[in-house]
Amino acid sequence: MFSLFYGLWKYVFTKDEFRVLILGVDKAGKTTLLEKLKSIYLKGEGLPPDRVVPTVGLNIGRIEDANAKLVFWDLGGQVGLRTIWEKYYEEAHAIIYVIDAATASSFEDAKSALEKVIRHEHLRGAPLLIVANKQDLPGVINDEELAKFLHLKELDERPYMFQAVSAYDGRGIKSAIDWLMEQMEKCKRTETLRARAGVAGQI
Secondary structure, eight states: OHHHHHHHHHHHHOOEEEEEEEEOSTTSSHHHHHHHHHHHHTTSOSOOGGGOOOOSSEEEEEEEOSSEEEEEEEEOOSGGGGGGGGGGTTTOSEEEEEEETTOGGGHHHHHHHHHHHHHOGGGTTOOEEEEEEOTTSTTOOOHHHHHHHHOOGGGGGSOEEEEEOOTTTOTTHHHHHHHHHHHHHHSHHHHHHHHHHHHHHHO
């Protein structure tokens, strides 16, 4: 009887925890996006954009909604820091890849870095949200234009979505995270990570 009630308690009161990588080249707006996420989901706890500084290493952010907890790993995008990205791949449920959609000169570098990410075996099957950031700026390209430019054949192997967002004013972010949550909850990668965590907990 106890086990029945305990199982019911776990089902009702415990939430799944998902780990999400926030990647992208330098100055794409990754940390600003993380802080905006915190302000949206945690009632204003995120830093305002004018107080965000470039990430050297790792920032961690946590948010929670009605059904799950999300832990975001925001990794520095400078060329010399991208080598540390791989250390986080194996435990990640999903990827948010941030592109500065207002700076065309950064697109090739962003595409090259993204191709390396999605080809990595430790990220196989991880849902991918590619955001065309800085939609609040003039001369920006939208998500459809960005998708045509990137033209990534490897995307057929995983759930993915392009989304136009502004980490500055928040547009497009909530719907993007809603999509990512839905994909993580039902994808095979999540089942694999849950099973691995269960085995580790028994050792």
